[in-house]
Amino acid sequence: MWADDIDGAGLLVQDPTADLVLRSAVVVPVRSGEDRLGTLVLCSNAAEQPNDMLSVMLSGIAAQFGQHLQRRRAEGLALLLARSRHEYVRLVGHELRTPLTSIAACTDLLCAFGDELPGDARELLEAVTRNSDRLRHIINALLDLAALDSGHVVLHRTTFDLAVAVRHATAGPFERQVHVRSDTPDALLVDADETRIREVLRALVGNAVTYSHPGGDVTVTLTTTAGHACLTVTDTGIGIPPDELDEVFERFQRSSRVRDLGIPGLGLSLATSRAVLDRHQGTITLHETRGGGVTAEVRLPLHPL
Template identity: 40%
Template sequence: MNVSRAPVSDGLAWLPAHRFFHELSPRARVVLSQLPLTVTMVLVTGIVLVFHPALLLDPVFKAGLMLHAVMFILALAVPWQRLPPAASLAVPVLDFVPIGMIRESGVETVPALGAMAVLPVVWLTSSQLYPRFGLVTSFLGPLLAVWVPLLLRGSAAGEEYSVVVLLPVLMFATGFAVHTLSSSRDHQQHTVEEARRQLQAALESSARKERLINTVVDAVGVGVLALDAGGSITLRNQQQKRNYALAYPSPAPGREPEVHVYGRGGKELLAPETRPERRAANGEDFSDYLVWIGENGKQRVFSTSARAIRDDGRFDGSVVTFTDVTALVEAMTAKDAFLSNVTHELRAPLTSILGYTEVLAAREDLPADAGAMLQVVWRNGQRLQRLVTDLLTAASGSVDVRPEPADLAEVIGFSLATAVPLAGAAGVNLVNESDPEVPALIDTTRMGQVLDNLLSNAIKYSPDGGKVTVRASATAQGVFCSVTDTGIGMRQEELKELFTKFFRSETARKSGIPGIGLGLAITKTIVDNHGGSIRCTSTPGHGSTFTVTIPAIR
């Protein structure tokens, strides 16, 4: 926000009088300072003309008026801007001369004429140019203006001298009061000006920051929405305005406004309380909340995230981001469709190959070496079938889990027995340290698949032999099962992507260990569908531990 100052002529209503005065040119300031005395002289002339016309014939009175007129003309004519600021003080000092002349000539008829000395006194003491000079002159000026004529006359009595002392004393007191008030006023003005400058600087800095923030949020390709504590919008960048127009298009005349904010693949209209901005206004924090925005056929998919703004723990608003992930979602959908089609096409011939291999292996008239060859075909066919099954599971994105009371220790025993040939070939020692009985609410087939995946990975990633240990127990807090190996391990940054589809660690790729990176993703899906969790701790060169936790039987 830029703050501009209005011209003086247009803004007098909001400017203090002294500020307006100091913004004038030097000549205008001198003329304006002299003007009150000039106006007073004109009024005195008018009063004398009406009530004391004889006084106008007094040469001293006329000389005083003419001298002041000359001084006013000089105030108008002198180029004060070329002179030092203190030069203008000559005018109020010289003003005491015509004031003294006029007072001397009319003191008998108009005794109050000497009071005009207050005007140059005010000028001198309020200017703050030379405070001491102004105070001294505020006393000496009126004193000389009164006493000099008396001295020149030389006919005044002592009492008259004592009486006229009062005027200089009063003028000095007035000057002192004006000086004090002017000093206080100038100090206050300085404080106000300093505060105004600081405020102006703060406003300009705030405006620059606001422009920077607006430019930044408009430059990013992400919709940004800021809400206050009441849920009202305080900031919305250009991208979010386009998103808003897509979600809430302007209705046709005579029609109700439509809302196009969907969930569940873009098919189900989201209820108002489940929309991202409403959740954020309620103080929720969330990440990667997918919404589909727009009419059918024109929908865009957005990943939304929100973070609450808190002031000493009190909710003070929220910021919501809308990231367009349409291309990513379409790519994932295309990939899953491709995987599903390919695996379905592979599954039929594989079933046929395995079936005929089994038939051939049962024949007794085969050559001696044919049986070993058929075993190789059978093992590789089984491996391909497992890969196809994993691909189908990954493409479907869901695993059917039907938990029922069972003994996890028994499932572990079956999986270890199945893994013995693979472990023996790799020189890995399998150790079972599970409790004799581990009651759990599980799908035994799916949990067996979890253990098979974890054991096969532990054996594969222990290429130099070693030990794989399985532990399991049931407590009131839950059922725990862990698989620990002494293999190659992983780096900490790799653990973050470990359960992502098709992820394989750098060490595994470099070591040539076979796999496509689907086993752990499927394992996590099965565990999640049991209402449990799986985590991994690992140290490069010292092995890994996978721990599965599922709820206890209630």
């Protein structure tokens, strides 16, 4: 909307003796799709007639404002959602730990009388113990991931040989009949949290083995480039649909092929691996392997950035 005579239109009360008296104005809506987020108002101390070229330019500027505001709003909502999710996970985790501790104490006492229990009771006790341990593992994994995401985990950096860690992770034994081989330099020193990086290695190699066909191949390669250790874990397994390669990094998110085949798992290992590498200023990506399967690529700085 153009106003080439602010005083005549009665849009603004001004002191005519002031050093600056506004004569004209243009108002441009700031939109995001069909929603109006606000208005951009520009005033001039000279009489300005409607100008098509200027209108187009101001509309473009308003559109840029709208996109920026929408991004900021989305970022704020995402941050609020992440914070709420972390608080929920932490609360649920702590609340579940208390009854689990009681269950574990009771099963330990019953196990002390294992020889005196009838056969059916022993089997039931073993089932309770087994599932309690599994639930405890899930809770600990969730709390650990929440702590990593929130930045509350302190990294204990040391200098260690990543090549040795890779060879250890690929040594097995593995439950599935899969051929696992590694190609590493004799030594490759990195400054990182060794325990956490070994967890990432076990998770990636374990996933590659789990999702490979019997008799399949898993190849782990370690190189260096531009101050980074570059690790690739390639399998010839069931693969991941292209549109799900990023989604599987979300907690509890597993590929549709894994769900269809009924392969057990929590869907936390990739989320935790990415969180660990983020804390090391590293990265992890997935892409399809030619001929089937998936390749996981990890870049880890040799020294803290």
